[in-house]
Amino acid sequence: MPTCTFTRDMQLDDGWDVCVLGGGPAGAAAAIAAGRLGARTVLIENTGCLGGMGTSGLVTAFDPMANGQEMLVGGIMREIVETLDREGELGPGVGPEVYAKGYMRWTPFRVEGYKRLLDRLATQAGVEVRFFTRLCDAEAGNGVVRGVVLNNVEGWRMLRARTYIDCTGDAVLAAAAGAACREAGRDTPRIMPATMASYFSGPIDWSRCGWQAQQDGLKRALADGFFTQRDRHMPGFSRVGDSLGYLNSGHLFNLDALRCRDLSDGAMLGRRLAKEYLEFFRRYVPGCERLEHATTASLLGIRESRRIVGEYELTVGDYLARRHFPDQIGLFNKFIDIHPYDCSDAEYERFRAEKDDGRWKLGPGESFGIPYGVLVPRGWSNLWVAGRCVSSDLQVHGVIRVQPAAAMMGQAAGSAAVQSVRSGQTACGLDTAALVSSLRDQGAHLPQTALATTATRS
Numbered sequence: 001m002p003t004c005t006f007t008r009d010m011q012l013d014d015g016w017d018v019c020v021l022g023g024g025p026a027g028a029a030a031a032i033a034a035g036r037l038g039a040r041t042v043l044i045e046n047t048g049c050l051g052g053m054g055t056s057g058l059v060t061a062f063d064p065m066a067n068g069q070e071m072l073v074g075g076i077m078r079e080i081v082e083t084l085d086r087e088g089e090l091g092p093g094v095g096p097e098v099y100a101k102g103y104m105r106w107t108p109f110r111v112e113g114y115k116r117l118l119d120r121l122a123t124q125a126g127v128e129v130r131f132f133t134r135l136c137d138a139e140a141g142n143g144v145v146r147g148v149v150l151n152n153v154e155g156w157r158m159l160r161a162r163t164y165i166d167c168t169g170d171a172v173l174a175a176a177a178g179a180a181c182r183e184a185g186r187d188t189p190r191i192m193p194a195t196m197a198s199y200f201s202g203p204i205d206w207s208r209c210g211w212q213a214q215q216d217g218l219k220r221a222l223a224d225g226f227f228t229q230r231d232r233h234m235p236g237f238s239r240v241g242d243s244l245g246y247l248n249s250g251h252l253f254n255l256d257a258l259r260c261r262d263l264s265d266g267a268m269l270g271r272r273l274a275k276e277y278l279e280f281f282r283r284y285v286p287g288c289e290r291l292e293h294a295t296t297a298s299l300l301g302i303r304e305s306r307r308i309v310g311e312y313e314l315t316v317g318d319y320l321a322r323r324h325f326p327d328q329i330g331l332f333n334k335f336i337d338i339h340p341y342d343c344s345d346a347e348y349e350r351f352r353a354e355k356d357d358g359r360w361k362l363g364p365g366e367s368f369g370i371p372y373g374v375l376v377p378r379g380w381s382n383l384w385v386a387g388r389c390v391s392s393d394l395q396v397h398g399v400i401r402v403q404p405a406a407a408m409m410g411q412a413a414g415s416a417a418v419q420s421v422r423s424g425q426t427a428c429g430l431d432t433a434a435l436v437s438s439l440r441d442q443g444a445h446l447p448q449t450a451l452a453t454t455a456t457r458s
């Protein structure tokens with residue numbers, strides 16, 4: 001496409017300590033942490049609610065937060081799930097035995113309760129939340145972000161802060177600022193498929209439509225040639241209320257999330273597939289005969305787009321070694337969840353092996369550490385990244401891209417940014433012992449005994 005130049009003046013919004021871009025689990029936790037620590041914090045979010053994929057994306061279940069013996073995830077994420085539990089906003093029958101003790105147990109939640117809770121926590125922390133506002137560009141150089149260009153109904157604005165945290169999922173700020181990133185489909189041979197999640201309602205007999213009944217129905221439907229694409233991997237339909245469930249199924253293969261054409265075509269295909277799954281459940285899964293399609297998500301479910309090249313790149317070797325780090329900012333335990341790249345049997349078998357084979361996953365009582373360096377684009381001074389787009393190899397990305405890990409990383413990035421504002425330390429030169437100590441004061445579960453004043457580097 002040809003290029004052109006367009007110059008214009010815009011209003012300048014100056015004087016912020018911390019600017020967080022993107023209000024998903026990572027961004028919400030980053031902003032709440034920074035606000036609670038007393039920093040002047042602004043949170044920029046493109047949609048009209050916080051929570052990201054967990055709200056606008058309708059993936060209304062938190063991935064495992066415990067390892068069968070203890071709760072690994074502390075801090076703001078733990079506070080969120082405990083508050084939702086107290087306020088009756090978790091799925092029916094779900095409590096601490098699932099989120100604080102379970103091994104590979106998911107915690108479903110009610111989406112409106114979660115939205116309201118995040119509004120409340122951000123407001124109480126003194127965070128200025130700006131909904132319906134999009135990050136469009138950045139002014140940056142020499143490892144420093146000087147400002148971000150935003151657009152909303154009031155027009156264009158340049159916002160300047162002392163520190164910036166990119167929680168857009170797609171590393172939009174890091175890429176615009178010129179930080180090194182790896183892009184799915186360009187720097188990797190393949191792209192993990194996306195999914196458009198759905199809500200189904202109606203009279204549902206949950207005692208008859210459990211996971212096994214759904215998988216049995218899938219086998220029969222595939223044998224009948226029911227679906228337009230022969231996809232053997234159906235994560236399934238999960239209960240979030242007595243008459244409400246969320247469907248995480250209908251893979252959108254080879255969708256490049258960094259191309260608008262692919263996103264647009266993918267959204268339309270996702271809606272068509274959701275209708276097919278509705279018919280499938282009505283016909284093949286007992287207890288779902290009278291299912292209704294409540295809605296599809298407004299945010300397309302992207303699993304993979306960009307990852308930054310950080311001070312540290314967390315690898316599958318670290319994961320399999322159950323490695324802990326002196327500068328770790330979180331602990332986690334989940335299987336490697338790289339969905340089949342296509343509908344072939346070979347891909348499906350590869351996925352099953354990584355998920356089920358004991359050599360590829362951590363067992364009960366185990367954990368690995370997430371070091372601080374995954375949050376910092378290599379060599380950058382006032383920029384952090386948290387959530388789905390941090391620095392890891394593909395296999396570890398398939399472990400830590402989920403909501404509880406994103407929230408832990410967000411809280412760490414928010415706390416690091418405030419430490420940087422107060423001490424003058426750069427992101428890549430931060431005293432990580434002081435950060436770990438601050439996170440522990442905020443309730444993070446960080447049991448390492450040896451601390452280090454510098455980040456672990458690749």
Ligand SMILES: Cc1cc2nc3c(=O)[nH]c(=O)nc-3n(C[C@H](O)[C@H](O)[C@H](O)COP(=O)(O)OP(=O)(O)OC[C@H]3O[C@@H](n4cnc5c(N)ncnc54)[C@H](O)[C@@H]3O)c2cc1C
Nearest residue numbers: 022024025026046052053063134135169301387388401403
């Ligand atoms: C289909 C699917 C099912 C999943 N199921 C689960 C599950 O069961 N449990 C689980 O824990 N995890 C699940 N995940 C993973 C998880 O939901 C995400 O990886 C996680 O939410 C990532 O958090 P994040 O904060 O990095 O990004 P996101 O949740 O994607 O949030 C990013 C936010 O940034 C905003 N944003 C993006 N660009 C801009 C911009 N330019 N300007 C302003 N705002 C912007 C977006 O609107 C969004 O609110 C699933 C993912 C998918 C795709």
